[in-house]
Amino acid sequence: MTLFQGFRFALTDFKKLIQAVLFPFWKVILYALFLAGLLVVPLLVEFGETVANLKADAQTITEQMPEFDIQDGALNTQATEGEIYLTDHLIVTFDPAGKRSTEAVIGDAVGNIIAVGLLPNELVIGLPDNAMAESFFDAGHLEIPYTSADMEGFNTATLKEAVHLRIPLWVYLLLFLLVLYPVLLNFLISVLIITLGAHLYTRLRLLRLLFSATFKIVVFASTLPVLVMVALNLLGINYNQLLLMTILTLLVFARVIRAFRQAMTPPPK
Template sequence: MNIFTRFVKSLYSPKEVAKYRFLGIGKTIFYVFIIMFISILPGIYHFSKMAATALEEGKQVFLEDLPSFTISNGDLISKQSSPIIIPKNNVTIVFDPTGDLSTNDVQEKGNSVGLLKHEFVIVANGQVQTFPYTALENMKVTNKDIDSFINSLKGVMWIAIPIIFLFYYLFVSALGFIKISIFAGIGALFAQTLGRKLSYRQGWRLSAHSITLSTIFFMLMDLLNTGVPGGMFIDWFVSLLFLYLTIREIPKPKIDA
């Protein structure tokens, strides 16, 4: 049975998946790698799009929206006499060479980037990262320098992104194998409760296919940028329910008269 057929049947048929307990372990491991790759495709798409957009908007912000400035000796220097706040699509830019605003003021803007008097601030999903200008040591940075830096980033972005996602893919795959291994142990308990004969290795094969439905569902939600409350609970519940129904389809061992 080819991998596409197994994939489709793993979306709706516990009875068919029950037959996969005799599948070769190599084919099962390959299937897991394919499923994990499919699961990160929306992330690859959204991250690549966001990175390209961020570079374009960053170029516009530093060259057109912000006044001329220089970062030197640990300070942001500009002729601008008052703070500037620029709302963008998904982020707010805060520019303050006066020292009137603090990191907390930037954090209150939600997802934001702040060029403050003495530090650079990034706020993403409530997490705050600050970078003091003193880290630049004796370097002098201007708008034009940042523009050149952004242009250089564009040149390496399409090399860096595949490398980043290769490591991300390996990380997600490792988590997938751990989850399947846990499910295989739970599957052994299901088999004992249902009076079915199932080894751990067979349970691992069934678990690898039982996560398909939940994985594809959350992949589609990621593609649509739609959050799912209690996502991890739903993921585990659906996968374990599918595994339970699959094990129930295994014939009971014959009892000698």
């Protein structure tokens, strides 16, 4: 049985999944990597939708903002009053007079809102309060002084150009690789938990399968549950992933063991 056949049997012919015990362990891990990759797809789709929403909001806001540029480390504009622009995903503070503090701008980033502040001497970006943001950025926010070489000459035109840029493909590939490892790790932990229950089931059915053999079958038996989880994630439906995966995988595993026992039972004379 090839890995492709294993995938096909996991969807159409459960009883043949018993052949998974013949796979070397590295092939089983490779198949688990494939399933983890499928689970990453909804995350990439969600990322793409989030980026599209942010771009649309940012384009709307930049059309309303007054002309400005960054020169000699300061925000220059003919506008005398600041403004706060609100959308479903962004809160942008344009504050040449310095009436709002850095902390106030950062405090706007609540829930899934991203806060941006064009203050007199620095650009402030407040990110949503989550572990991922804090792992990449100090304290979950960025403070970029206008004295930075990258900010010199930054103006309304460059801002409008930036919010119309398309996200390059390599960003999605990089995100896929970054997310794949924790998803694979979480998937393997779930499979190990399910394998414990599946191995107990084989003992109750008086089958002496090695734990490693049970693990291999469970990995392939989780194919259909993974596809169901991918579909639910794409639809944005909330559910207990471990519970759903456990129930569906054990149902498939039970079908495999039942078919194997029937094949091993000699016909009555």
